[in-house]
Amino acid sequence: MVERVSVQEKIPCVFRTAVLQRQSSKRQDQSYHVGALNQLTAQALEANVRKSAASEKVDGTCVYVQEFRGKPWLWARHDVKPNKQAEKRFKRFQSAHQAWEMGDKDGAEPTFTWTVEKDLKKPPEHWEPARGVRRIDGRLQPSASGHIPGWVPVLKDSRSHCWHLASADLDRGVALLLRRRQDDGKTLEITPVKLKELLGQTLELVGTNVNANPYGLGGKKRPIHLLVPHGALKFDTPPPFDHEELAEWFSTPAGQVEGVVWSCNDGQLFKLHRHHLGLPWPVEEPSLTTLPVVVTVDGRQYEWDFPETSQFYLFGRLKGQQFDSIRAVQWLEEN
Numbered sequence: 121m122v123e124r125v126s127v128q129e130k131i132p133c134v135f136r137t138a139v140l141q142r143q144s145s146k147r148q149d150q151s152y153h154v155g156a157l158n159q160l161t162a163q164a165l166e167a168n169v170r171k172s173a174a175s176e177k178v179d180g181t182c183v184y185v186q187e188f189r190g191k192p193w194l195w196a197r198h199d200v201k202p203n204k205q206a207e208k209r210f211k212r213f214q215s216a217h218q219a220w221e222m223g224d225k226d227g228a229e230p231t232f233t234w235t236v237e238k239d240l241k242k243p244p245e246h247w248e249p250a251r252g253v254r255r256i257d258g259r260l261q262p263s264a265s266g267h268i269p270g271w272v273p274v275l276k277d278s279r280s281h282c283w284h285l286a287s288a289d290l291d292r293g294v295a296l297l298l299r300r301r302q303d304d305g306k307t308l309e310i311t312p313v314k315l316k317e318l319l320g321q322t323l324e325l326v327g328t329n330v331n332a333n334p335y336g337l338g339g340k341k342r343p344i345h346l347l348v349p350h351g352a353l354k355f356d357t358p359p360p361f362d363h364e365e366l367a368e369w370f371s372t373p374a375g376q377v378e379g380v381v382w383s384c385n386d387g388q389l390f391k392l393h394r395h396h397l398g399l400p401w402p403v404e405e406p407s408l409t410t411l412p413v414v415v416t417v418d419g420r421q422y423e424w425d426f427p428e429t430s431q432f433y434l435f436g437r438l439k440g441q442q443f444d445s446i447r448a449v450q451w452l453e454e455n
Contacts, residue, residue, distance in 0.1 A: 125351035125383055127182060127322045128250040129269050134164045134361075134382060134390035139221045156396035158363040167384040170361065176353035176408070177379035177391055179334045179401070180326035183284060183347065185295075185318040188246070188273040192315035194288045194295065196274050196281050198247060199267035200260075206239035210266045234262055247272050283329050286345040286431055288315065296431055298326070298346040298446065300353065301414070308413040308446065310346060310435055312421075323347040334378070334402035335409055336447040344449065345431070351383050353408070363397070370399055376407040413449065414442040 135156035160169065184195040202210055213232040220230055234240075236259045250269040254261045260268050274281045276290060288295040293315045301307045327345030328338040338344030359369045359380055369375045378401050379393040394401045419426050419436035426433040434451050443449050 124321050125349070125389070126184070126251075126320055127350050127389065128252050130263060130265065131381065131389045131391040132161065132163065133396060134160060134169060134380075134392050135396065136161055137396065139218055153398060154396070155398065156363070156392060160361065161390075163388070164382075164390045167386055167388040167390070169382050169384055169390055172382040172384040172390075173351070174355050174358040174380055174382050175351045176355070176377045177381045177393065178324040178326060178348045178350075178353065178408070179378040180324040180330050180348070182322055183274075183325050184271050184322050185315055186271075186320065191290075192293055192319055193290060194274045194284060194315065195248075195271040196284055197269070198244065198272040199265075199269050200240050200243045200247070200262075201267050202239050202262070203241055206234075207266070236260065236262075240268065243270065244272055283327060283343075283345045284325060286343070287325055287327070287347050289426070289430065289432060290315075292426075294432070295323075295347050296345075296417070296435065297323075298348050298413075305356070306411065307442075308408075308411050309416050310413060310449075311416040312418075312432065318349070321349060323349050332402075335406055338449070342434075342451050344446075351381070355380075366392070367397055367399070370394060370397065373410065374407055376403050376405060376410075378402075378406075409445045409447050411446075412442055412444055413446050415439055415449075 133156055136159045137154050137156055140153045140155045182197045184197075185192060186195060187193060188195070201207070210232060213230055216230040220227075240262070248271050249260055250271065253268060253270075254263075262268050274284045274288075274290070276285065278285070294312050295315055295318065297311055297313050298308060299311070301309045325345060325347055326335060326337065327333065328340070328343035330345065337346070355374065357374070359375065360366055370377075377394075379391055379396075382390045384390070415435055415438040417432060417435035418439050419432055426436070428434075438449075438451070
């Protein structure tokens with residue numbers, strides 16, 4: 121069982137996929153749908169996916185913990201994308217390839233060749249490519265999406281990463297995690313964890329201002345942003361692999377999730393999104409919001425005082441309190 125999950129690139133679907141001529145359940149303006157076929161991929165079978173650990177796919181934005189300037193640090197996802205000219209060419213290729221996929225596949229399969237030095241935008245300072253990015257003659261190559269996945273360190277004066285900064289105190293080297301309690305798997309906890317304990321791990325940033333807040337955390341006046349370790353929300357009973365059974369499972373309370381991620385013993389990851397089965401997301405009551413949550417933040421265990429605007433300070437005032445749901449978490453008003 122993989123305990124420390126690191127998501128570096130786009131996770132492949134556990135099933136074979138096909139482009140279907142029907143309205144997408146993910147994008148309203150998209151007239152085609154990328155659907156999962158009822159057949160596991162050869163790669164998933166070789167990785168013995170049926171014996172893997174299944175966990176909830178959480179809807180947020182991915183972060184990575186690794187060192188920066190000699191200290192454990194939070195890194196944000198940043199993909200290097202094509203410039204306008206290259207993007208237009210790539211979109212024409214995607215349209216041609218989609219038509220070829222949906223047609224009789226007559227003629228040669230459309231291909232696309234990148235001229236990396238000319239086609240891609242310049243990455244920002246301190247950018248690092250994700251592990252496993254393909255190279256040709258030493259040059260990084262875009263993935264099937266046309267991007268080169270990578271990471272940038274979250275800088276303390278970065279306005280674009282202000283919600284990342286709400287979930288971690290980089291000076292003190294500590295992050296606020298949302299995870300299952302180790303002594304009670306049916307209860308969540310909001311707890312501080314030192315960044316050095318998370319080195320090499322990826323997590324999902326969720327909260328008020330991330331991805332339209334599908335879990336209903338916080339509000340405009342008091343936003344809440346937390347980190348969920350990848351692979352941390354394991355299912356008590358693994359979901360099935362058959363299409364009909366999966367569709368039925370996604371309609372149960374336990375299946376009110378964005379998707380499933382399978383972590384194989386060899387480190388490979390596979391996923392299934394609700395949209396692969398034509399099912400909508402978000403849902404009215406995600407399973408993550410049906411679990412009670414206890415706050416175990418104790419600011420006194422650190423030698424520094426957190427500012428009163430910090431989530432560490434605010435959650436510290438709720439130490440020991442339990443709520444019926446993460447949606448029910450409310451700050452204590454100052455006297």
